[in-house]
Amino acid sequence: MVFKIFFQSIRKLLSQWKLWLAVYLFISVLALLAAVPVSKAFANFAGTSDLAASITSGNLTETPLFEFSVFHRDCISQLFTILPILIGLTILFYLFFKGGFIAACLKKDCTLPAPEFLRISAVKFPGLFLIAASSLVFVIPVLLLNLPLSALCRWISGDSEPLFALMFILRAVLLLFIFITIKAAFDFAQISSVYKKGIKTFSAVKNGWIIFFRYPFKIFGLIFIALAAGIAVTLIYSSISRVLNMETAIGTVAHILLLQAVLFIRTGIILAFTCSEAGLFSEYEVPLLKWWYDGRSQQGISE
């Protein structure tokens, strides 16, 4: 069943390819803003140096990169200044378009005219932003929980190194599980907020958690498929990149194209996952809601 939902979401995503492309391009433009100054500085620094050639071997830990970071600290610190701005812009942009995207995915045919898409995005943005921000209420305590958890693991493992390693892995898996759970619950909170008109943040979050606990296996099934797809893409990328000879111009260009293709597909996987969550919501939750509200229109997206 989850496979069906995921594949349907891929179909829907393909019909929304412009949005897919927009997300990829937006991220790429922001990344360009960060990459250009560093690359420019590197070009000035080592562009005519014999050592620059060794970079094409793909081993970035060799001396050139290190010496670059030593002699161009200013460039690195500049990068740290610009990064928070880029991250902030990414958050705002993605949350803005996520509303419209979810609304489109909730529709069977996944069609949403551009003006409507933008209108819904604008209307739903504050709600989505508040929901995303309120997820910190859960994330921060989990992060704080890590400290006593770490102490507990140390206490349990005592002086046994194998046990310590095992506890470390268990702790990492547990934390990952909790974070994935929070992420999934808040995704459904966002979907609820898009679907239902005038819903308050608190109610949306509550709905998110209710939905998560109602369909935990289906949700984890979707997460598993998305992760598997991501891993498969990474494996394909690393196998192809191994055979590319980066010391030739063709090899370099091919590598760049391959990298960008991988990033484009990863963007698609993220969007497809969101879309399939929306699909799961309309498949199982919407009939319940319709029954609950006795046919009255509560759909924010139908206005």
Add this chain to the structure above:
Amino acid sequence: MKQHGYISAITFMLAVLICAGTVAAASPRNASYRITVSLDIENKQLTGNETITWKNITGKPASELCFHLYMNAFRNNYSTFIKEMGGKARLLEKNGQWGWVDITKISVSNTGDITDRLQFIQPDDNNMYDRTVAMLPLPFTVQPGQSIDINIDFTTRLPAILARTGYYKDFFMIAQWFPKLGVFEENGQWNCHQFHRHTEFYADYGMYTVNITLPDNYRVEGTGKAIAEKTEHGLRTVTMYAEDVHDFAWTAYTGFLLREEPYHNTVIRLVYEKDHESSADRTIDAVKHALDFFNEWAGPYEYSTITVLHPPTGAMRAAGMEYPQFITAGTVWKVPENIRFTEMVTIHEFGHQYWYGMVGNNEFEEAWLDEGINSYFEAKIMDTFYGSKGSLLDTRKIKIGELYSARTSYIDKTRRDRTLRNAWTFQGGGYSSFSYKKPVLMFKTLENLVGSRVMKQIFRTYFERWKFRHPHTSDFIAVVNEVTGQDYSGFFRQFLSTSLELDYCVASVSSKKVPEPEGVFDTASEQAAEQHTGLFHTKVRVFRKGEAVMPVDVLLVFEGSDSLRYVWDGKERWKTYVEVSDRKLVSAAVDPEYKIVLDANFTNNSMSINPRKNALTYFFSSFLSVYQSMLLCITGIL
């Protein structure tokens, strides 16, 4: 009583052996120790008696004695050691786990008890609270060639493990634990420094006979060999014996496993706990590699055993230290084979058996002579046996070799300090960068200049000449000059005694077609000018950015892979090379083979006429994809 008789018998036996001339003395053996000590497990306390037989081998009389009381470094938070640690010693403060050593009684030859004469001195920093050095004015003068017996009763309290000494649960690492004489120098002064955060040891050679009594469920390992063992009333007494050494350290633990492996004339002994089984073979292999390399590059290992300790989990503060015939390495459970931290530490600490152990320089004042030379040997061994590119870390994407590691620690602080200074006066990470890493780069540079064969000869000569003695920097330089037949004093002066930076670069390159002659020429010069028409006028300017001077190679590479090579003495600030030829210049480089690894910046060593777009495109795309992935990750989280 019984114990006393047993100790006397062993001592007598050893004395007979020595007097019979069956044991050839490799060292002056002018400071020999006979120690009887018992370990109180409950109170973490050692109670002992030692008899030091000291002979004045200098030409000057001695009217006092100076002792290291290293364990007093952990006595309180006013000690010089703790102050240099930032005044914080949380580990020791916890439950009052301080460490100290007290001399309860001292007598010299027939003087009777003269403990009241003992006074604490602070030759390095006048810190009145520091009790790591004690001076004993003698009621008589020890004349040149005269021997005395010093008898001391002492009590040592072990701290919670710190600076490679102390205890952790039922594990004991017992080093710097007994009152130990300083070195009486030819100038008639004692060389006896306080214990500092960044200093190690300096002492005279001798024979050590140490009787250790402790509960019989503990295994004892340490300097030398166990020559007798006896168990009575639940207590084990082990007699350890070592000769031609200048210190004695030991360890006791209930959970030790032992692996012994003979290799050539040496028995490699590895003591470790169960969790570190996976590192056992790797550790022994590392020692074998080191033994082979040192045998070739310095000389034979003069002792019959080497004991390697991997401290148990929780006692990693005991890791990475050298004592005569006994080293502490350090490992963790199932450390991946391509991460060679265990091998690196083992090889480094083993190397100290040569540079510190057998060649006993003053680690307080000239730390580079052991740490620097030894780090160079460590790098050579690691690179030889594990591959130079990834000798420390060898993954597909990330490779870290010893040379890279040394440059990492040095090139961002080239001008910050000099190498030759008292070890305790280094600031920040200076001790590591300038005593360990810079000498690695200096020796590698020297090796690239004189060749491996000559370099090997330098160390073989140095070792042969100075083993079981106390060399100084000037002695090492004298050996270099002798072996190479050239004066390298200036080379060492620049890189040891100054903080001058070495950085040569290509400042500019141009290669343009000679223009057609225009204007007014006489016939002869016009003909000459026409001969140059169509040729390339190439101009390369090389520049000395740093203050340090070294001769460097300059390479001009032309189209068609033709090249010209020059040697620039590097003394002037800059030099211009001009060539007129039918080939266009592609690139120019100073030190094209990167022989001078002390050079602070490799990336300015070369310059091409055209930028290397291929590499830059790759670099740009890699950075771009890193940022894209990062931002994409954020969208995935939202």
